[in-house]
Amino acid sequence: MRDQAERLRERMQQKTAERPTRLVTVTSGKGGVGKSNISLNFGLGLNEMGHKAVLFDVDLGLANLDVLMGITPQKHLFHLLEPNTTVWDIIEKGPGGLEFIAGGSGFTQIMQLDDEKLDRLFTKLNPLQGYADTIIFDTGAGLSKESIRFMLSSDEVILVTTPEPPAITDAYAVIKMLHSRNPAITIRLVINRVTSEREGKMTADKLAMVAKRFLNMDIHSLGYVSDDPHVSKAVKQQRPFLLTYPQAQASRSIRNLVGRYLENPTTTIMQANGLKGFLAKLKNFIQ
Ligand SMILES: Nc1ncnc2c1ncn2[C@@H]1O[C@H](COP(=O)(O)OP(=O)(O)O)[C@@H](O)[C@H]1O
Ligand SMILES: [Mg+2]
Numbered sequence: 001m002r003d004q005a006e007r008l009r010e011r012m013q014q015k016t017a018e019r020p021t022r023l024v025t026v027t028s029g030k031g032g033v034g035k036s037n038i039s040l041n042f043g044l045g046l047n048e049m050g051h052k053a054v055l056f057d058v059d060l061g062l063a064n065l066d067v068l069m070g071i072t073p074q075k076h077l078f079h080l081l082e083p084n085t086t087v088w089d090i091i092e093k094g095p096g097g098l099e100f101i102a103g104g105s106g107f108t109q110i111m112q113l114d115d116e117k118l119d120r121l122f123t124k125l126n127p128l129q130g131y132a133d134t135i136i137f138d139t140g141a142g143l144s145k146e147s148i149r150f151m152l153s154s155d156e157v158i159l160v161t162t163p164e165p166p167a168i169t170d171a172y173a174v175i176k177m178l179h180s181r182n183p184a185i186t187i188r189l190v191i192n193r194v195t196s197e198r199e200g201k202m203t204a205d206k207l208a209m210v211a212k213r214f215l216n217m218d219i220h221s222l223g224y225v226s227d228d229p230h231v232s233k234a235v236k237q238q239r240p241f242l243l244t245y246p247q248a249q250a251s252r253s254i255r256n257l258v259g260r261y262l263e264n265p266t267t268t269i270m271q272a273n274g275l276k277g278f279l280a281k282l283k284n285f286i287q
Contacts, residue, residue, distance in 0.1 A: 022134040022265070023154040023278045029170025031141035033162050034192040035059075037231060039138035040068055041242040041251070042158075044096050045258035046134055048242075054091070054132040058103045058150060059140040066102060069094040070238030073102035080124045081117060087127050096243050099132075122279040129275035142170070143177055151178060153281040156186040158222060162193045163203040172210060179215045187219050190257060193227040200224030222260050225253040 026039045036059070043053035057065040066073050075090040092100045113121065128135060137154065139147040151157045157178065161171035171189075178185050189207060194200035204221035211217045228250035234241035242251045 021129050021132050021274045022156070023137070023275065024134055024156050024158055025137045025139055025147075025150045025154040026158045026160060027139045027147055027151055027174065028141050028160045028167070029143075029172070029174045030161070030167040033141070033160050033167050034225065034231075035141070035160050036065055036068055036138050037235070037241070038158075038160055038190060038192060038225065038254070038257075039136050040065060040098070040240050041254045042257060042261075043134075043136050044098050044240055044242045045254045046261070047096065047098060048255075049258055049262060051133045051258075051262060052131070053098070053134045053136055054128060055094075055098060055100045056103065056135055056137045057101065058137050058146070065100060065138055066092075066094075067238065068235060069098070069100070069240065071095075071100075073100075076102040077121070080121050085124075087124055095240055098240075118283060122283060125279060126275060135275070143174065148177070148181070149282055149285040152181055152185070153278050153285065155278075156188060158188050158190055160190045160192050161203070161207070163191060163195075163199050168203065168207060171207060175207070175211050175217070175219065176215065179211075179217050183215075183217065187217075188222040188261075189219060190222050190225065192225045194224045195227055197224060220264075223253065223257045225257070226250050228253075 026035050026042075028035050039055060043055045046053040055065060059065075071092060071094055073092050075085070075092070077090060079085045079090050080087065087101075090101055092102065094100045137150050139150055141147075159171055159174060161167045175187060178187060189204050191200040191203045194203070200223070201221075204224075208219045208221070211219045226249040228241075228248055230241050230245040230248035231250050234244050237244060241248060242254055245251055
């Protein structure tokens, strides 16, 4: 217990209330395109650059960030409902010191919480504002109600697709739906598993062109991640590839994404409100 109190004090000292926190939701149309691997390694890549990322697993069905990190979370989001549990108690430290909150099966229940409990839970998340530079939400694939709520509440959406036509078609369906709910939403594409830069560029251009033509929407690409056997190797070892194979092609790709992300801060209205704005929006959707 004393350990935890100490940790808390340390964290409070690090915290600067003025610092903006970017809320990013990682999503895809089709499943299995690499969202969790990208969320995890992107978070680590941000940390490498001195930009503090906190990773949040909100994939309802297949919460698996913990498996990718080889850790067993002791607590998850729902534990915040216990009177003495703070947000610092539910943050797990993964490999490379990456901080992580497990949503687990607890997340499904959140949608059914009464007003008072929801308020209590969200109030307890507030200290993350200013503590994290970026909070990354790793969602499940497709257009589940929960994923949509996260996407519409965050500052920006990172939409992952592979160059395969079914994945592209499903990614476009996500773009279309998001646009219909919020035409001003910021979507950034990540093309995963590309065999060449050219293939990545072609895929991103194709999606951007269709979005422009049919929705008059500008979609920018955050970049590409190479199809790399080191990814699967790292998954089997339950270690993030960025740490285990820092020189691998996929790791270089992630660092490029990180560079682009840091160069392009979002200027949405949401960001002014940070985590508070995010939670307020999310709450509106739930009720
Ligand atoms: N860049 C890549 N190169 C090679 N294999 C990849 C790459 N990205 C993902 N994979 C493979 O796809 C699998 C699914 O990735 P995952 O991140 O769990 O997807 P999602 O979260 O979208 O379901 C991984 O276990 C890995 O084998
Ligand atoms: Mg996943």
